[in-house]
Structure formats: structure tokens, C-alpha cells
Amino acid sequence: METQRLPAMTSSALQSLLRLIFILLLTWGCAPPPPPSAIIADAMPGTTPIPPANTPRLTDAETLTRIQSAENMSFLNFNGQTEYRVGPGDVLEIISWDGMKPVKQETIVRQNGLISYAFLDDIDVNGKSIRQIDDLVSEKLTRYVKKVRLDITVKTFQSKHVLLFGEINVLPLGKTGPGKYPLRGKTSALDLIVEAGGGTANSDLKNVELIRDGQRYSLNLYNAMFKGDTSDNIILDHNDMITVPHLPGLSERIYVFGEVVNEGVYPFSNTMNLLTAIGQAGGCSRTAVRSSIKIIRGYAENKPIVLGADLDLLLKGGDIRQNIELHDGDVVYVPRTFIGNLNEFILKTTPMLEYIFYPGRIRDTYANPDTLRVLTR
Numbered sequence: 001m002e003t004q005r006l007p008a009m010t011s012s013a014l015q016s017l018l019r020l021i022f023i024l025l026l027t028w029g030c031a032p033p034p035p036p037s038a039i040i041a042d043a044m045p046g047t048t049p050i051p052p053a054n055t056p057r058l059t060d061a062e063t064l065t066r067i068q069s070a071e072n073m074s075f076l077n078f079n080g081q082t083e084y085r086v087g088p089g090d091v092l093e094i095i096s097w098d099g100m101k102p103v104k105q106e107t108i109v110r111q112n113g114l115i116s117y118a119f120l121d122d123i124d125v126n127g128k129s130i131r132q133i134d135d136l137v138s139e140k141l142t143r144y145v146k147k148v149r150l151d152i153t154v155k156t157f158q159s160k161h162v163l164l165f166g167e168i169n170v171l172p173l174g175k176t177g178p179g180k181y182p183l184r185g186k187t188s189a190l191d192l193i194v195e196a197g198g199g200t201a202n203s204d205l206k207n208v209e210l211i212r213d214g215q216r217y218s219l220n221l222y223n224a225m226f227k228g229d230t231s232d233n234i235i236l237d238h239n240d241m242i243t244v245p246h247l248p249g250l251s252e253r254i255y256v257f258g259e260v261v262n263e264g265v266y267p268f269s270n271t272m273n274l275l276t277a278i279g280q281a282g283g284c285s286r287t288a289v290r291s292s293i294k295i296i297r298g299y300a301e302n303k304p305i306v307l308g309a310d311l312d313l314l315l316k317g318g319d320i321r322q323n324i325e326l327h328d329g330d331v332v333y334v335p336r337t338f339i340g341n342l343n344e345f346i347l348k349t350t351p352m353l354e355y356i357f358y359p360g361r362i363r364d365t366y367a368n369p370d371t372l373r374v375l376t377r
Contacts, residue, residue, distance in 0.1 A: 203245075
């Protein structure tokens with residue numbers, strides 16, 4: 001795709017205007033970031049501002065305590081590994097070995113946490129891990145059998161669950177979308193959302209709501225997805241409720257990422273250009289390399305192109321060709337380091353772009369135990 005470039009304008013009046021804009025951007029970059037509601041309201045007159053969240057955000061200490069919690073109702077640590085806690089309603093599959101021949105038996109954990117297996121009755125497995133149950137059943141069987149060999153797995157997880165509401169994709173394959181999901185062990189809020197299909201194009205990952213034990217919390221999962229900051233990506237517990245809210249007023253949008261004050265999704269207008277987009281995002285940060293800005297266009301149509309822009313040439317040299325007119329769906333990326341290798345840049349930004357435009361692909365990769373999970377810890 002060819003981009004038409006306008007001839008450079010170098011009049012002293014234009015340079016003075018651009019220097020003024022540059023000073024304003026620097027001022028924005030040093031100021032504390034405005035709330036998302038203020039950004040959206042200023043950028044799109046007539047749009048109803050997002051009301052400030054009335055739910056308490058987890059403090060750093062509370063967040064770390066929850067994330068680093070050794071155990072909860074859904075999992076425990078056993079010999080240095082996290083394992084699922086078995087509970088009432090779970091279905092266990094127990095395989096014993098008669099020589100080389102496996103003998104399978106299924107047993108459901110009763111409401112009192114007890115199971116029966118072979119000629120053993122009332123074995124208390126409630127709250128125990130699979131390895132603990134294996135050890136317990138094997139020890140009881142040694143009273144009657146000389147050599148015991150068991151393989152125990154959870155065939156159906158039914159004792160712990162969480163509820164997921166809001167802007168979640170419904171994909172054609174597998175269980176996705178809002179609904180009730182079983183916990184299968186140590187599971188983070190982002191684990192759940194990605195497993196369920198990922199957030200929709202209208203999802204607000206910066207203001208995800210958690211309800212636990214009657215208390216409401218606001219979680220910024222955007223940072224966990226795109227920045228690797230897991231401070232709000234808490235570990236879920238039985239009966240947690242997660243709501244991914246709708247991001248209002250953004251039928252057409254652009255995305256601004258990288259070294260800006262406020263990364264995120266912003267409303268698009270037909271007169272939008274690079275300067276206005278960066279201005280909406282609060283300006284460049286002090287660590288930004290403004291001479292190597294990239295604009296990714298057409299990714300949603302599977303025909304991506306990458307445009308380059310030098311903000312220093314625009315602001316200091318008056319080269320208005322650098323102030324690229326934006327299109328709906330453009331992704332503006334302000335780097336921390338100079339981007340010399342375009343292929344390497346595309347490779348690094350692909351996970352972010354895939355989540356934005358094709359969340360189903362991320363879900364399939366994320367749920368595959370043979371692949372790495374994207375931007376999570």
C-alpha cells in the first residue's frame with residue numbers, strides 16, 4: 001500500500017506552531033495521567049464520560065498477598081508443586097494394574113468428601129490433592145495387596161467454579177463466552193478470560209471487576225496482558241465473580257501502545273492524525289524514541305502494512321509529512337528503542353495484535369499445554 005506524502009512545509013509560522021505543540025506534548029508527558037473517562041470525553045464531544053469506578057482497587061500489599069498466597073480453596077502446594085484440591089462432586093478415575101492390564105474405576109466424591117474404592121469405604125479425600133489421595137489409597141490397600149500401583153486423575157471438575165460476565169468472545173469451538181467455569185487448580189483472572197475466548201473488541205481490560213466474599217475490587221488486567229505487570233492478575237478462588245465491562249463510545253477506534261503516558265484504545269475520527277493520537281494518549285514518555293514510531297495498518301483484514309514516522313522531524317523540523325493521517329483500526333506504537341529490523345518488530349508485536357484482532361487464536365495457543373502462554377507469568 002502506497003502512502004501519499006504531502007510536500008514539506010517549512011514556513012516560520014508553521015514551525016512556531018509545531019514548537020508550541022511540542023511544548024504542550026512535553027507538558028502532557030510530565031503531568032499525571034488523566035483518567036480514561038476524561039480522555040474519551042475530551043476526544044469525542046457528546047460522548048458520555050465513563051463514570052469513575054466506585055469499586056476499591058486492590059492496594060499493592062493486598063494484591064501481592066493474594067497473588068503470592070500459598071494456597072486457597074482450589075489448589076494447594078504439595079512437595080513444591082501446585083495441585084488441584086479435590087472436593088464434593090468431582091469424579092475421580094482410578095486405574096489399578098493387574099500385571100500389564102489396567103483396570104479402570106470411576107468414583108464420585110460424595111457431599112461429605114468421602115469416596116469408596118474396591119473394598120475400601122469412606123475414604124476422606126476432601127481438600128486433598130491427587131498425589132495425596134494416591135498415597136492415602138495406596139497405603140490403605142497395602143493391608144490387603146502386596147504390590148500396589150495406582151494412577152488417579154480427576155475426570156470431571158465440579159467442586160469449584162467461578163462466574164464470568166461481560167464482554168467475552170463467543171467462539172465457534174469449545175466452551176466460550178460468559179458463564180460458569182470450573183476451577184482446575186491455580187488459575188489467574190487472565191487465565192480464565194483467555195480460556196473463555198478473550199475479551200471482545202469492546203472490552204475494558206483496565207477496569208475488570210472482581211467480587212469475592214461480598215467485596216468488590218477493580219483489576220487492571222490490561223497491564224498483565226500487554227506489559228507483563230501481574231500485580232492485579234490475582235489468583236481466583238471458589239465462587240469468585242469476574243465481570244469484564246463494556247468500553248463505551250468506541251464504534252471506531254485506534255490503538256496507542258508503547259512509550260506513551262496512557263496506552264489504550266481511543267475513539268477514531270476522520271480528521272485524526274499521529275499527533276492527535278499521541279496527544280490523546282497523554283504524550284510520549286521520557287523514554288520514548290520518537291524518531292522510530294510505527295503505525296500498523298490493515299492487520300484485521302490480514303493485509304498489514306507498517307508505516308514509519310519521525311516525530312522529531314515533525315516537531316523540530318516542520319516536516320508535516322510525518323504527521324500521518326490515521327485510519328480506523330490503526331495501531332500506533334511508540335518504541336523505547338530504535339526499530340531497525342522491521343521483521344523483528346513484527347515478530348515481537350504479533351502476540352499483542354493477535355489478542356486485539358483475533359482473540360480466538362490466542363485462546364487456542366494459550367490453552368495448549370505444549371505452547372508458551374503469552375505475556376503472563
